[in-house]
Amino acid sequence: MAGNVEVAHRVQPTSSRLTLPKLGEGFAQVVPALILILLLFNVPLVIMLGWSFYPLETPLANYEQIFTRSIYLKVIGNTFYIAALTTVACCLLGYPLCYWMWRLSPRWRLIIASIVVLTFWVSILVRTYAWIVILGNDGIVNRLLLTWGLIDSSVSFLYNQTGVIIGTTNVLLPFMVLPLFAAMMRLDRRILLAAETLGAPKGVIFWKIFFPLTLPSLAAGAILIFILTLGFFITPAILGGGRVPMIANMMDLLINRLPRWELAAAISGVLLVFTMIFFAGYQWLNNRQQAS
Amino acid sequence: MVSSRDARRKAPAAGSWTDSVGSWATTVVAVSVLLFLALPILVVIPMSFSSAEALTFPPPGFSLRWYESFFGDARWLQAARTSIIVAVASSTLAAVFGSAAAYGLVRGNWFGRGAIEANFLLPLIVPQVITALALYMYFARLGILGTLPGLIMGHTVLGLPYVVLIMTVAIRSFDVRIEQVALSLGSSWSRMFVSVVLPNLAPSLAAAWLFAFVISFDEVIITFFLAGAHETIPKRMFNELMLQVNPTITAIATLLISISIITISTLALLARRSGLLR
Numbered sequence: 096m097a098g099n100v101e102v103a104h105r106v107q108p109t110s111s112r113l114t115l116p117k118l119g120e121g122f123a124q125v126v127p128a129l130i131l132i133l134l135l136f137n138v139p140l141v142i143m144l145g146w147s148f149y150p151l152e153t154p155l156a157n158y159e160q161i162f163t164r165s166i167y168l169k170v171i172g173n174t175f176y177i178a179a180l181t182t183v184a185c186c187l188l189g190y191p192l193c194y195w196m197w198r199l200s201p202r203w204r205l206i207i208a209s210i211v212v213l214t215f216w217v218s219i220l221v222r223t224y225a226w227i228v229i230l231g232n233d234g235i236v237n238r239l240l241l242t243w244g245l246i247d248s249s250v251s252f253l254y255n256q257t258g259v260i261i262g263t264t265n266v267l268l269p270f271m272v273l274p275l276f277a278a279m280m281r282l283d284r285r286i287l288l289a290a291e292t293l294g295a296p297k298g299v300i301f302w303k304i305f306f307p308l309t310l311p312s313l314a315a316g317a318i319l320i321f322i323l324t325l326g327f328f329i330t331p332a333i334l335g336g337g338r339v340p341m342i343a344n345m346m347d348l349l350i351n352r353l354p355r356w357e358l359a360a361a362i363s364g365v366l367l368v369f370t371m372i373f374f375a376g377y378q379w380l381n382n383r384q385q386a387s
Numbered sequence: 388m389v390s391s392r393d394a395r396r397k398a399p400a401a402g403s404w405t406d407s408v409g410s411w412a413t414t415v416v417a418v419s420v421l422l423f424l425a426l427p428i429l430v431v432i433p434m435s436f437s438s439a440e441a442l443t444f445p446p447p448g449f450s451l452r453w454y455e456s457f458f459g460d461a462r463w464l465q466a467a468r469t470s471i472i473v474a475v476a477s478s479t480l481a482a483v484f485g486s487a488a489a490y491g492l493v494r495g496n497w498f499g500r501g502a503i504e505a506n507f508l509l510p511l512i513v514p515q516v517i518t519a520l521a522l523y524m525y526f527a528r529l530g531i532l533g534t535l536p537g538l539i540m541g542h543t544v545l546g547l548p549y550v551v552l553i554m555t556v557a558i559r560s561f562d563v564r565i566e567q568v569a570l571s572l573g574s575s576w577s578r579m580f581v582s583v584v585l586p587n588l589a590p591s592l593a594a595a596w597l598f599a600f601v602i603s604f605d606e607v608i609i610t611f612f613l614a615g616a617h618e619t620i621p622k623r624m625f626n627e628l629m630l631q632v633n634p635t636i637t638a639i640a641t642l643l644i645s646i647s648i649i650t651i652s653t654l655a656l657l658a659r660r661s662g663l664l665r
Contacts, residue, residue, distance in 0.1 A: 121495025128488035128547065129503060135544045136510055136518065139525035143517075146524060188420045195417030198410075207421065214424045216647045218605045220624050221640040225427030227632055228434060228442050235430070235444050268424055298409065326514025328608050333628050343516040343608075350612070356524060363517045374512055 144367075147360035157361035167345070167362070174341040177260055177331075178324035184264040185320045189271035190313060194305075197279040208276065215269035223330045226262045227253065230334075254336035262334040263324055270323060271316040278312035278384065315380040322373045326366060342366055428644055435637035442634055453638035463623065463639070470604055470619040473535070477542035478599035484543075485550025485599075486592055490584070492551070493558040507551045510544055518544070519612040526613060533615020541609045546599030553598060557591035557661060590661035594654055601650050605643075 148154040161167045196207050214222070229235045230252035237249040252258045282305075290300045328343035335341070340348075342362060349359035430444060435453055437446030457463050485507075492504050510518055522541050523532065531537035561584070569579040585592075607621045614622055620639065627633050 121491035124491030128484035139521035143521040
């Protein structure tokens with residue numbers, strides 16, 4: 096943090112006083128990448144959103160279908176339900192892990208953080224795949240439960256909502272843990288020391304100081320998980336086996352199986368609007384956190 | 388610095404009974420969560436050396452048959468080749484375009500800079516399935532759907548935000564006065580860029596390139612929509628997983644995990660060298 100202040104301090108006088116920046120300096124370097132992203136991202140996105148109003152005589156017909164037909168409503172509802180449960184699971188699992196990491200010695204902290212980063216870095220496909228082995232009818236969990244006599248016949252965790260939620264939680268948990276842990280590390284430990292020297296019990300310090308201070312980061316993490324789950328494709332496709340359709344999987348169906356491009360485009364539009372609304376909330380929380 | 392503070396914090400050890408129960412509970416929960424996170428990796432690696440026909444854990448015996456079946460399968464090898472070609476091409480494109488843009492964004496001071504920077508990061512926020520769909524419709528019209536160049540372009544768009552993010556941070560921390568000294572001593576801009584800026588930013592550039600490489604190498608969704616008949620490793624894995632569970636995938640998964648460990652160690656090394664992590 097001290098480094099940043101120093102850099103800002105060093106750079107400012109030169110760029111604003113000594114050499115007056117030429118208007119448009121640095122613009123030439125941006126142009127190639129800008130053209131690339133406009134042609135390969137912005138334009139395709141706009142064209143697709145244009146498709147969603149097709150046919151033009153009834154521009155909102157596709158959107159009307161999405162919000163009135165029960166199949167689409169069901170998939171959207173299902174997606175939000177899974178996203179909400181995944182978010183709650185990530186909060187409940189992620190927070191204690193971060194708090195524990197925060198209290199470790201620096202060496203152990205580094206080791207555990209490396210493990211979390213590694214899981215984050217390993218392909219989503221690999222992490223999803225492993226759950227087939229773990230949760231399958233002849234999988235590890237079922238055989239353990241059977242040998243312990245907790246169940247009489249194997250329980251199916253796969254190809255239903257439970258499996259999808261376990262998988263998405265596992266895949267997305269690092270997205271919660273890494274930023275939340277970083278936020279905890281930024282916390283000024285002197286505040287907690289002050290409370291301790293003033294004689295506050297540990298529980299009070301945690302609930303009255305530590306938790307409220309880290310709550311905005313937890314909320315930001317929750318929104319991030321929620322957004323990511325809304326557009327999730329791979330894990331529900333593999334662990335849901337087509338029986339737990341989420342928005343992204345329905346889009347695949349509308350494009351590749353029964354070509355209804357305009358409907359797929361409209362669903363993209365809806366998903367995009369939801370994502371942007373939640374992202375605005377995420378940014379707001381982050382800015383507030385940074386300001387404080 | 389932190390450790391001495393830690394020691395001081397832990398010094399008043401006379402915690403009450405509820406405190407120690409609370410900290411034990413936290414430890415138990417946290418370790419279980421960590422186990423849950425690492426479980427997929429812990430399960431897949433031993434399974435890949437299994438001698439059994441079916442997926443059973445723990446594996447009944449040791450064998451390398453699934454590695455043999457991967458390296459003996461021409462289709463998997465072709466998929467690996469395509470993956471590497473696409474990843475190398477797209478990450479190189481992203482690194483060149485993205486780092487130039489990052490330089491312009493940091494050093495420039497013109498109207499709309501913030502908006503353009505935000506636009507570069509947009510592919511990170513927009514759900515990938517939407518990007519995939521938009522490119523699918525677009526490429527279908529342009530007639531490049533299912534071609535390798537089309538696939539590379541799609542991956543470049545995904546890699547670009549990471550390069551811009553990493554390089555803007557790196558360039559921001561590089562003192563502009565060093566550049567000005569070179570220029571005022573009579574160097575041309577391009578000479579200054581090549582012999583002053585590039586050597587200093589090389590570790591960050593390598594990190595950005597590697598990041599874009601891995602993003603492309605692991606990518607499933609864009610590839611699934613755009614690749615047509617071309618197969619990359621993740622696309623083939625995804626398609627196989629949808630049909631049946633083939634133990635060969637455990638071998639590939641283990642190979643991918645090793646690649647992840649290698650790349651992440653390299654990244655950590657590069658980050659330390661470039662001064663991004665201290």
